[in-house]
Amino acid sequence: MARAHRVALLGTVVVISYVLTFFKILSVPLLDAKVADQIIPVLPWWLLVSFGSYCLWSIGMGLLTLRECPEAYNELLGEITEAKNDLRMKGVTVD
Amino acid sequence: MQGSFNSPDTHKYSVILPTYNERKNLPVIVWLLAKTFTENQLAWEIIVVDDNSPDGTQEIAKQLAKLYGEDKIVLKPRAGKLGLGTAYIHGLNFVTGDFVIIMDADFSHHPKFIPQFIRLQKAHNLDIVTGTRYRATSKPSSPDAQPGGVHGWDFTRKLVSRGANFLADTVLNPGVSDLTGSFRLYRLPVLRHIITETVSKGYVFQMEMMVRARALGYTVGEVPITFVDRIYGDSKLGSNEIVSYAKGIWVLFTTV
Ligand SMILES: Nc1nc2c(ncn2[C@@H]2O[C@H](COP(=O)(O)OP(=O)(O)OP(=O)(O)O)[C@@H](O)[C@H]2O)c(=O)[nH]1
Numbered sequence: 491m492a493r494a495h496r497v498a499l500l501g502t503v504v505v506i507s508y509v510l511t512f513f514k515i516l517s518v519p520l521l522d523a524k525v526a527d528q529i530i531p532v533l534p535w536w537l538l539v540s541f542g543s544y545c546l547w548s549i550g551m552g553l554l555t556l557r558e559c560p561e562a563y564n565e566l567l568g569e570i571t572e573a574k575n576d577l578r579m580k581g582v583t584v585d
Numbered sequence: 586m587q588g589s590f591n592s593p594d595t596h597k598y599s600v601i602l603p604t605y606n607e608r609k610n611l612p613v614i615v616w617l618l619a620k621t622f623t624e625n626q627l628a629w630e631i632i633v634v635d636d637n638s639p640d641g642t643q644e645i646a647k648q649l650a651k652l653y654g655e656d657k658i659v660l661k662p663r664a665g666k667l668g669l670g671t672a673y674i675h676g677l678n679f680v681t682g683d684f685v686i687i688m689d690a691d692f693s694h695h696p697k698f699i700p701q702f703i704r705l706q707k708a709h710n711l712d713i714v715t716g717t718r719y720r721a722t723s724k725p726s727s728p729d730a731q732p733g734g735v736h737g738w739d740f741t742r743k744l745v746s747r748g749a750n751f752l753a754d755t756v757l758n759p760g761v762s763d764l765t766g767s768f769r770l771y772r773l774p775v776l777r778h779i780i781t782e783t784v785s786k787g788y789v790f791q792m793e794m795m796v797r798a799r800a801l802g803y804t805v806g807e808v809p810i811t812f813v814d815r816i817y818g819d820s821k822l823g824s825n826e827i828v829s830y831a832k833g834i835w836v837l838f839t840t841v
């Protein structure tokens with residue numbers, strides 16, 4: 491089973507249980523019926539907004555924590571010069 | 586694990602270096618590799634897979650083979666530009682070591698990290714060690730890791746790279762922080778196994794290798810690396826790559 495199939499299976503189960511609760515065929519345990527009535531219609535939107543925020547947050551944090559490494563660049567420039575000088579001495583064409 | 590080579594650590598490390606128009610970069614990267622391997626007393630070879638670069642990369646490779654020895658610099662060219670994925674497969678046919686290092690020839694991948702890869706591999710008997718630009722510590726943790734990073738990337742490049750990794754990570758959950766990078770150490774049979782199962786090309790190729798590795802149950806470690814964008818030569822990241830990358834994620838999602 492590919493990952494897509496597992497996700498689709500899980501998604502189907504979730505959607506079916508949601509539809510059944512929405513039409514009051516299933517009841518929500520441990521929750522007052524009045525409260526449940528208010529939460530259930532907005533649940534999909536809440537999930538959507540949460541997921542959107544999660545995406546933005548993850549990519550944003552990723553961008554912020556992506557470190558700049560100028561020291562590696564400077565070190566490399568030095569090494570390139572050293573390598574070229576050494577190779578030139580040994581008869582390798584470097585341009 | 587004990588290897589079967591007559592070297593201080595009983596192993597031999599083969600670098601597969603695909604090149605296309607890397608005339609300026611090749612001698613320097615080879616020099617840096619040779620220096621790293623010698624200083625760390627490692628047995629090594631470099632397999633240069635050049636796709637008949639018009640800039641004469643092969644001519645330089647021949648000079649390097651003369652200098653370092655033809656057993657160390659092994660030139661295995663191909664007739665034309667056939668792409669990166671098949672370059673690794675081609676190079677693999679000539680590997681004589683028991684570990685393979687895959688890296689770019691443009692100095693984005695600095696050889697100084699190779700000893701760290703090897704130490705991490707040995708400490709945890711890992712199948713694969715991959716370099717990551719996005720972590721500050723290695724995984725599993727080790728004391729000698731320095732934070733990773735990038736140099737020479739503008740905002741767009743950073744955003745694309747972060748977005749690409751986030752997308753793949755969310756959809757495929759391969760458990761590796763840097764999926765598009767290609768600086769990695771593999772056990773030879775592991776690389777052979779994964780590469781035969783890998784179907785995609787371009788940027789997706791590197792990502793697919795990690796997704797497959799995970800699906801096949803191989804252990805993967807991560808070492809933070811600093812990534813300096815190429816100094817000589819042209820970069821070719823465009824919107825075409827982005828579209829084919831997204832398609833590639835979808836294919837993997839529905840098949841692996
Ligand atoms: N043999 C072979 N090598 C290639 C080919 N395309 C790229 N390469 C080499 O593969 C390595 C990675 O390619 P790059 O052009 O650096 O790709 P990149 O790192 O994704 O992009 P930039 O560094 O931004 O240009 C380099 O060593 C190239 O010379 C190819 O078709 N055949």
Ligand SMILES: [Mg+2]
Pocket residue numbers: 689691693815
């Ligand atoms: Mg590059």
